[in-house]
Amino acid sequence: MGWGVSRYALDRILLERALELGAVFHSERATAPTIVATGRHPSSATRPRLFGFKAHFSGPLSDSVDLYFSSRTYVGVNVVENGVTNVCGLAPEDVLARSHFDPDPLLSTDSLRARLRNHHRLMDWLITGPIVCDSRTRVCSPLVAGDALSFVDPFTGTGILNAILTGWLAGSASARGLSPESYEKACSSALELCFQSAALIRSALASGWAEFLLPFVPGSLLVRATRPKIRLNQ
Ligand SMILES: Cc1cc2nc3c(=O)[nH]c(=O)nc-3n(C[C@H](O)[C@H](O)[C@H](O)COP(=O)(O)OP(=O)(O)OC[C@H]3O[C@@H](n4cnc5c(N)ncnc54)[C@H](O)[C@@H]3O)c2cc1C
Structure with a gap:
């Protein structure tokens, strides 16, 4: 069973909680930020470049998380x-260019058609890219967190968790006056295994081995290997 919240809802929940705890929200741009969390930075990508797409649909509910x-x-x-x-x-x-960057035709495989039967799109498609998986963590001042620090393969489903974790580590390092190097060390030790696992899964998918290997790899192992290590006392 899967539970999900959209990024919009999560942002609202986090902001409301921060305000309850006494944070002050400023909408103007900081001249000398302590922490930068501005999302993926533009990077040059090798061709064919990858693009991400997303939309919300209404329709029958299911508590599964389905990856195709x-x-x-x-x-x-x-x-x-x-x-x-x-x-x-x-x-x-x-692939997207063939449909003038309209992702709808990509949902026409038998399995996706069955999954999305009686569903209706509620919004225009959001398209982003090029997507470059970037699993480095760098020593920086100001501290960099979230996708601005590193971007992990979306299929691992941990981008938001990683962003919250590195935001928390950056806030904690900054409040305690720790060096950028010790922040980088904390990020590496939390994220290294999930970066390595994602790279391994990506190459298994690219080589066509993933389907043969899948029956031998327990799902719980895949989940553990793609999650960051979270230590609550950091
Ligand atoms: C196709 C796709 C599917 C994904 N699926 C999943 C998934 O299933 N599960 C998951 O956990 N993750 C998923 N991710 C990854 C996830 O979206 C990101 O990891 C996460 O949103 C990173 O959060 P962030 O706050 O670091 O960056 P962002 O979400 O990019 O937020 C950065 C914010 O900073 C703002 N900003 C930029 N520049 C400035 C500036 N100069 N001043 C002020 N604000 C600025 C931007 O407007 C933006 O609101 C997916 C990503 C893609 C592309």
Whole structure:
């Protein structure tokens, strides 16, 4: 069973909680920020470049989290808050270009058609890219957190968890006056295994071995290997 919240809802919950705890919200841009969490930075990508797409749908609810891989695309489907179904995926530029960057035709495989039967799209597709998986953690001042620090493969489903974790580590390092190097060490030890596992899974998928190996790898191991190590006393 899967529980999901959209990024919009999570942002609102986090902001409301921060305000309750006494944080002060400033909408203007900081001239000398302590922590930078501005999302993925533009990087040059090798071709074919990968693009991400996402939209919310209404329709029958299911408590499963369903991942669909075809030879060149990935689509994930799960329910988030208020009975909304989130559909997001990755596809190479040439595949999307064939439909003028409209992801709808990518949902026409038998399994996805069955999963999304009687569903209706509630919004225009959001498209982002090029997506470059970047698993470095760098020593920086100001401290860098979230996707601005590193971007892990979306199929691991841990981008938001990693962003919250590194934001927490950066806030904690900054409040305690720790060096950027010790922040980097904390990030590396939390994220190294999930970066390595994601790279391994990506190469198994690319080489076509993933389907043969899947029956021998317990799901719980895959989940553990792609989650960051969280130590509550950090
Ligand atoms: C196709 C796709 C599918 C994904 N699926 C999942 C999933 O299933 N589960 C999961 O956990 N993660 C998923 N992710 C990853 C997840 O979206 C990111 O890891 C997460 O959003 C990172 O959060 P962030 O706050 O670091 O960056 P962002 O979410 O990019 O937020 C950065 C914010 O900073 C703002 N900003 C930028 N510049 C400035 C500036 N100069 N001043 C002020 N504000 C600025 C931006 O407007 C933005 O609001 C997916 C990503 C993609 C592309």
